[in-house]
Amino acid sequence: MSDATPTRPIVIIGKNAKTGVRVNKRLCELGIETRQVSRSAATYFDWEARSSWPTALKGARSAYVTYQPDLAVPNAEGDISAFVEVAKAQGVEHIVLLSGRGEEGAEKAERILIDSGLDWNIVRASWFAQNFSESFMAQGILEGELVLPAGGTPEPFIDTDDIAEVAVAALVDPSKRNRLYEVTGPELMTFQDCVDEISKQLGKEIKFTSVSIEAYLDILKSQNLPEDYQWLLNELFTVVFDGRNSNLTHGVEEATGRKPTKFADYVSKTIAAGYWD
Numbered sequence: 001m002s003d004a005t006p007t008r009p010i011v012i013i014g015k016n017a018k019t020g021v022r023v024n025k026r027l028c029e030l031g032i033e034t035r036q037v038s039r040s041a042a043t044y045f046d047w048e049a050r051s052s053w054p055t056a057l058k059g060a061r062s063a064y065v066t067y068q069p070d071l072a073v074p075n076a077e078g079d080i081s082a083f084v085e086v087a088k089a090q091g092v093e094h095i096v097l098l099s100g101r102g103e104e105g106a107e108k109a110e111r112i113l114i115d116s117g118l119d120w121n122i123v124r125a126s127w128f129a130q131n132f133s134e135s136f137m138a139q140g141i142l143e144g145e146l147v148l149p150a151g152g153t154p155e156p157f158i159d160t161d162d163i164a165e166v167a168v169a170a171l172v173d174p175s176k177r178n179r180l181y182e183v184t185g186p187e188l189m190t191f192q193d194c195v196d197e198i199s200k201q202l203g204k205e206i207k208f209t210s211v212s213i214e215a216y217l218d219i220l221k222s223q224n225l226p227e228d229y230q231w232l233l234n235e236l237f238t239v240v241f242d243g244r245n246s247n248l249t250h251g252v253e254e255a256t257g258r259k260p261t262k263f264a265d266y267v268s269k270t271i272a273a274g275y276w277d
Contacts, residue, residue, distance in 0.1 A: 009033040010171055011057055011092075014066035015041050018130050019098055022164035023064050023171075030172065035060060047079055050086070057090040062171055066098045070232050071106035072240075080109040084116045094119040094177060096170045098163070101126050101182065102244040103235075110180075121170035122180040126245055129157040129185065129266040132198060133275040136233075141198060141276055145207040149216040149237045150191045154246050156184035157194065159261035166255040176255060183251035186260045194263060201267045202276060213238055 010027055014020035015036035027034050037045035037056040045056040047068055057063065065083070067076050080097075087095060097113050099106045099122050106124075113120045131137050132146075140146035166183055170176050189197075192208045199206040211219075213234060220230050252260040270276065 008059060008061040009035040011060040011063040012036045013045060013056070013063060014038060014068065017066045017068070018128060018134055018160045019163050019167065020064065020066055022161060023167050026164055026168045027171070030168075032172065050082060053083060053086045054090055057087055057092055060090070060092055062094040062096070063087065063092055064096045064098075064167055064171060067109070069226075069229055070103075071097075071099050071109045072103040072235055073105065073228055073232055075228075076105055077108045077112065081112050084112060084118065088116070088118060092118065094121075094171070096121040096123060096167050098167070099124040100240075101184075102240045119177045121167075121177060123163060123166050123170065123251075124180060124182045125163050126156045126158045126184040128160050128163075129194075129261075129263060130160045130270075132194060133270045138275070141195075141206060144205060145209055146191070146195055147209045147211055147216070147219070148191055149211055149213040150241060151210055152190050152192070153241050153243050154188035154190050154193075155241070156186070156188050156245070156248050157263055157266075158183055158185045158252075159266045162252045162256075162260045166252055169255045181251035181255050182249040183255075184245075184247075184249045184260065186248065186262055188246055188248070189263055197264055198267050198276075201264070201271055 010032060012020050012024045012034050015024060015038045024034050024036055035043055037043045039046050043056050044052050046052050067080065095113055095118055097110065097120070099110050101124055110122050113122070132141055137146055163183060166181050170181065195206050195208040217230060217234060220233065
């Protein structure tokens with residue numbers, strides 16, 4: 001039995017986000033009604049405009065929540081606290097929250113949901129493999145050189161298709177509620193390893209260049225990247241990439257019954273989809 005009825009849809013917050021679009025697609029394939037909300041959707045939702053939240057959530061039973069730009073940022077804790085209260089007032093019963101591994105700020109936001117009295121799930125994810133193809137690292141791959149303030153710390157990069165399958169399992173199966181799923185890929189890889197695999201499969205030379213965090217922030221400033229994204233990337237590369245996440249978990253298998261996707265398989269399907277054309 002699904003966890004939504006024709007009159008009580010599942011709200012997808014972040015309809016254009018890497019996981020949101022995938023979660024929505026899978027729910028629709030299951031015949032479950034969804035309501036996609038964002039600043040560009042028919043139903044408006046903006047994290048910076050709390051007045052938009054009640055209408056977006058009204059009448060929904062569950063919600064899949066991605067916070068922009070990331071749960072680690074200082075504003076997230078207060079926003080999630082306020083969001084939970086609005087969700088309760090609008091009759092939402094269950095929230096699935098996307099979070100990040102090793103982020104102190106994110107864990108504070110998680111705790112607010114866990115203690116809210118609502119049914120909940122946390123999907124705490126390692127770094128997205130799709131950052132190489134659908135986010136800030138894609139341009140470097142296309143141009144033949146990826147420049148990052150990252151050394152040899154390995155990370156278990158996860159395919160966002162796997163994250164979406166975990167989230168959908170949590171949304172539609174009541175027996176999976178009130179659980180934290182920490183999800184990683186099946187192998188530890190450095191950024192150099194990842195670039196080498198992409199280069200091999202694309203059949204073209206791609207260079208990985210490690211720079212200081214100061215030099216990297218100067219690059220971001222020159223590109224006029226918003227300050228909250230600059231703060232976030234500084235936090236990720238100076239704090240989160242200290243080795244704390246250099247281990248594997250079994251969250252994907254616990255939620256879906258299958259192993260997570262290997263990075264090489266992510267690369268091959270991404271090439272087939274034309275992301276690096």
